[in-house]
Amino acid sequence: MIKGRRIVTATGAMLSDPDRVGNVEEAAAQRFFDPEFWRGRGELAEVSGGRGAAWFVGSGERQWVLRHYRRGGFIARLSQDSYVWTGEDRVRAFAEWRLLDAMTQRGLRLPKPIAARYERNGMLYRCDLITQRIMHTETLPGALARAPLAESQWRAVGAALAQLHRASVDHADLNAHNILIDVQGMVSVIDFDRGRERAPGKWSMRNLQRLQRSLAKIALGLPPERYSAQAWEWLLAGYEAR
Numbered sequence: 001m002i003k004g005r006r007i008v009t010a011t012g013a014m015l016s017d018p019d020r021v022g023n024v025e026e027a028a029a030q031r032f033f034d035p036e037f038w039r040g041r042g043e044l045a046e047v048s049g050g051r052g053a054a055w056f057v058g059s060g061e062r063q064w065v066l067r068h069y070r071r072g073g074f075i076a077r078l079s080q081d082s083y084v085w086t087g088e089d090r091v092r093a094f095a096e097w098r099l100l101d102a103m104t105q106r107g108l109r110l111p112k113p114i115a116a117r118y119e120r121n122g123m124l125y126r127c128d129l130i131t132q133r134i135m136h137t138e139t140l141p142g143a144l145a146r147a148p149l150a151e152s153q154w155r156a157v158g159a160a161l162a163q164l165h166r167a168s169v170d171h172a173d174l175n176a177h178n179i180l181i182d183v184q185g186m187v188s189v190i191d192f193d194r195g196r197e198r199a200p201g202k203w204s205m206r207n208l209q210r211l212q213r214s215l216a217k218i219a220l221g222l223p224p225e226r227y228s229a230q231a232w233e234w235l236l237a238g239y240e241a242r
Contacts, residue, residue: 004101009117012125013088015097016115020132032057033066033117033128053081056133063133064114069093069126069193082124091118093127096192099169100131108167109134109160109188134188137180141218144176144226151234153185158238160187161211165204168197174207175214208239 004015007026014029021029031037038044038057047054053068069092070081083092093116100113111131118127140157143149157179164171171178172194180188212232219227 004097004113009119011119011121012117014115014117015094015113017101017113020112020114029115030117032064032115032130035066038066057130058133063135065111065131065133067129067131069128079124081126082121083127085120085123085125088118091116091125091127092193093118093129096129096195099192099195099197102197103167103169106167108163108169109186110192111188111190131190134180134182134190137182137188140176140179140181140215143181144218144222148226149231153181154231154234155238155241156185156187157181158235159241160189161208161235162239162241164189165207168199169195170198170203171195171207174211176211176218177214179211208236 005018005023007014007016007029009026009030014026016029021032035044035055035057038055041059043057043059045056047056047065053070055066056063057066058064068081069083071079071083088094097113097116100110103110104112111134114130114132116127116129118125143153160179161174169192171189171192173191174189178189178191180190182188215227215232
């Protein structure tokens with residue numbers, strides 16, 4: 001059951017989880033999407049990698065990730081962060097919020113959605129998403145840069161991906177940077193922009209192939225023992241075991 005609270009704003013709308021955000025007024029909630037609000041509180045840190053539009057925000061029990069949606073590729077030369085309006089149901093931040101909400105309620109280790117918003121200007125819109133930060137983790141490439149992963153860790157990555165696919169979730173950009181490993185070896189997957197629920201099909205194999213290409217690219221800058229054909233076989237063994 002989707003439990004988001006929808007708030008109409010002067011330029012668009014917001015979704016939020018009252019259990020995590022509270023029943024705040026629109027003006028107060030809007031501040032959560034402003035990096036300068038968090039900077040003024042001394043609670044802002046830029047997330048490395050990506051397109052430079054994500055920040056760790058908050059402190060104490062409120063540890064969030066704020067992401068402003070930006071375009072990539074050739075089209076980014078025309079517009080860095082504007083998307084064509086085709087209806088609220090297709091707002092990218094709202095679609096990702098709903099997918100994360102549904103999947104976290106089913107027990108998957110994904111970022112819990114906090115809030116999402118869009119601001120519309122005629123036939124264009126911009127959007128943002130806030131999710132719960134998964135603490136004490138590093139990306140898979142970050143872990144490989146430090147040391148080789150044990151067989152059990154590769155199998156854990158495969159098992160996490162199998163759980164995602166069993167839940168019928170197609171991750172649109174399953175690269176190594178979107179896989180997190182915490183200090184206890186638990187695996188989480190992040191960044192579900194353009195992800196969706198789908199009936200079983202060839203898309204799951206395409207997800208894995210994309211990850212394999214990502215790992216091969218990362219391995220070019222690492223010592224050969226950090227990633228090998230054997231490591232990929234361990235990952236697949238973990239995937240198939242679940």
